[in-house]
Amino acid sequence: MSVTARPAVLVPRQAPGGVPLLGHGLAMQRRRLALLERLQRLDDGLVALRLGPERMLMATDHQLVRELLVQRADDFGPSPQYRLMEPVTGQGLLLSEGAFHRRQRRLIRPAFRHTRVRHYAAHMTELARTWTDGLGDGRTVAVDEEFGHLATSLVVRSLFTQGVTEEEAASVVEAMTDVMAWVGARGSDPLPFLAKLPTRVNRRFARAAHTLHTLVDAVIAHRHGLGERAPDDLLTWLLGTTDAETGERMSDRQVHDEVMTLLTAGAETTSRTLSWCLYLLARHPEAEERLHAEVDAVLAGQAAGFDDLPRLPYTRRVLTETMRLYPSGYLLSRAALRDTRLGPYAVPAGTTVLFSPYALHRDPRLFAAPDRFLPDRWLPERAAEVTPAAYLPFGLGQHGCLGERFAWTEMSIVLATLAARWRLRPLTTAAVAPTPLFSLSCGRLPMRAHRRGAGA
Structure with missing residues (x-):
C-alpha cells in the first residue's frame, strides 16, 4: 500500500539586508521603493x-x-496599514470582512454596472469641460492639487446630484485634502501613537473628518425626506438597493460608511494617476503627439463623453501604462x-x-x-x-476595487478632454522622484498650461 507524501510546508527565509534591531525598518522608511524592487528580484x-x-x-x-x-x-x-482608515471609512468595503463584506459587495456592485456608469459620465464630462475652460493660457497649475480637487468633485457629484450646495461641495473637496494628508502621514509612519498627538496635521484631520461625517449624515437625512422625488444618483441607489438574498437594505450608518469609502478611494487613485500621466506625457513627446492626434480626430476640441471612449484606444493605453509604472496603491x-x-x-x-x-x-x-x-x-x-x-492597479478578488469601471471612465474623460485643448509642461526638466506615502505621490508638480488648436 503506497502513501502519498504530503507536500512540504516551508518557512519563508529572512530577506537579506536587514540591520540589527531595526531590521528592514530604516530602508522601508528612507528607501522604500528601492527596497521593494530589491525584494521583488528575489x-x-x-x-x-x-x-x-x-x-x-x-x-x-x-x-x-x-x-x-x-x-x-x-x-x-x-492589515494595520488599512485599519488606520477606520476613523474615515468605518466599516465600509475597505475594512469590512466575511459574510458582511460579501453582502455589501452584492448590494453595491450594480451601482457600477455599465448603464449606471454611463449615467455618472454625464457629470464627469460637464465637470471636465468646466475645469478645462478655467485653465487659461500660460497659467501655472499645481497638477496634483488640481486633480485632487477635480477628482473629489467628480465623486461628490456622482454621489449627490442634489442636497449639496456649491459651498458644501467645496468644503468636501477641502476636507478631503486634509484627510488624505493625514492618511499619507500615517501611512508612512511606523509609530501609531503619533496619530494622537496635537500636531497640525492631526488637528486639521480631526476638523476635516468632522466636516465630512456631519455633511454626509445631513445629506442622508435630507434624502429620506424626498421620497419619490429623490434624484437618480449614487446615494439614492445606496439607500434604496435591496439584497436579493435577504430582502434587507443597508442601514443609514452603513450607507454613511460606504459613502465615505467611495469619497476616499474615488479621489485618490484618479488624481494620482492623472498627475503621473501628464508628467510622463511631458517627458515622452512622441506619445503626447499620438494622444493629441487621437483626441483631435475623435473630439475636435470638444469635451469627451461616454460614447467617445471606445474610439480612444490610445488614451486607454496611456492610462494603462501610467498605472503600471506608478500604481496609486x-x-x-x-x-x-x-x-x-x-x-x-x-x-x-x-x-x-x-x-x-x-x-x-x-x-x-x-x-x-x-x-x-x-x-x-x-x-x-x-x-x-x-x-x-x-x-x-485595482487589486483583485473580493477586495478588488468595485469602482474600477467608474475610475477608468473618469480618468479617460478627463485626460481626453484636457488633451483636446491643452498641453501642460513642467516648470522644470528635473525628473520627479515618487514619494511613497499611503499612495504614490508626485508632489505638487507645477506645470504651465498652453492652449492647443486654432489660435493657440
Whole structure:
C-alpha cells in the first residue's frame, strides 16, 4: 500500500539586508521603493522581513499574490496599514470582512454596472469641460492639487446630484485634502501613537473628518425626506438597493460608511494617476503627439463623453501604462486571520503579508523593458511583452476595487478632454522622484498650461 507524501510546508527565509534591531525598518522608511524592487528580484516567492520588532512577509510571486487575494481571501483580513482608515471609512468595503463584506459587495456592485456608469459620465464630462475652460493660457497649475480637487468633485457629484450646495461641495473637496494628508502621514509612519498627538496635521484631520461625517449624515437625512422625488444618483441607489438574498437594505450608518469609502478611494487613485500621466506625457513627446492626434480626430476640441471612449484606444493605453509604472496603491497588505499558507509557505495567524504592485509591474520577468513608458506594449499583438495576471492597479478578488469601471471612465474623460485643448509642461526638466506615502505621490508638480488648436 503506497502513501502519498504530503507536500512540504516551508518557512519563508529572512530577506537579506536587514540591520540589527531595526531590521528592514530604516530602508522601508528612507528607501522604500528601492527596497521593494530589491525584494521583488528575489527568487523565493515569499520572504520574511523585520520592521523593528515586527515580522512581516512579502509576496513577490504574482501567483502567490493571486492566491492571497482570491483562493485564500477568507484567511486574511485588513492589515494595520488599512485599519488606520477606520476613523474615515468605518466599516465600509475597505475594512469590512466575511459574510458582511460579501453582502455589501452584492448590494453595491450594480451601482457600477455599465448603464449606471454611463449615467455618472454625464457629470464627469460637464465637470471636465468646466475645469478645462478655467485653465487659461500660460497659467501655472499645481497638477496634483488640481486633480485632487477635480477628482473629489467628480465623486461628490456622482454621489449627490442634489442636497449639496456649491459651498458644501467645496468644503468636501477641502476636507478631503486634509484627510488624505493625514492618511499619507500615517501611512508612512511606523509609530501609531503619533496619530494622537496635537500636531497640525492631526488637528486639521480631526476638523476635516468632522466636516465630512456631519455633511454626509445631513445629506442622508435630507434624502429620506424626498421620497419619490429623490434624484437618480449614487446615494439614492445606496439607500434604496435591496439584497436579493435577504430582502434587507443597508442601514443609514452603513450607507454613511460606504459613502465615505467611495469619497476616499474615488479621489485618490484618479488624481494620482492623472498627475503621473501628464508628467510622463511631458517627458515622452512622441506619445503626447499620438494622444493629441487621437483626441483631435475623435473630439475636435470638444469635451469627451461616454460614447467617445471606445474610439480612444490610445488614451486607454496611456492610462494603462501610467498605472503600471506608478500604481496609486503601490504597497498593499493583508493580515492572516488564522494559521494558513501561501503556496508551500506557512503563514502564522496575525502575520501581515505585503505585496507591491509597483515592484511587480517593474519586474523584467513579468514586463519587457519595465522602466520604459511604452503604451503600445498593451496592444494585442504585443501580448508576449506583458503578464496581465501580474497587473494589479485595482487589486483583485473580493477586495478588488468595485469602482474600477467608474475610475477608468473618469480618468479617460478627463485626460481626453484636457488633451483636446491643452498641453501642460513642467516648470522644470528635473525628473520627479515618487514619494511613497499611503499612495504614490508626485508632489505638487507645477506645470504651465498652453492652449492647443486654432489660435493657440
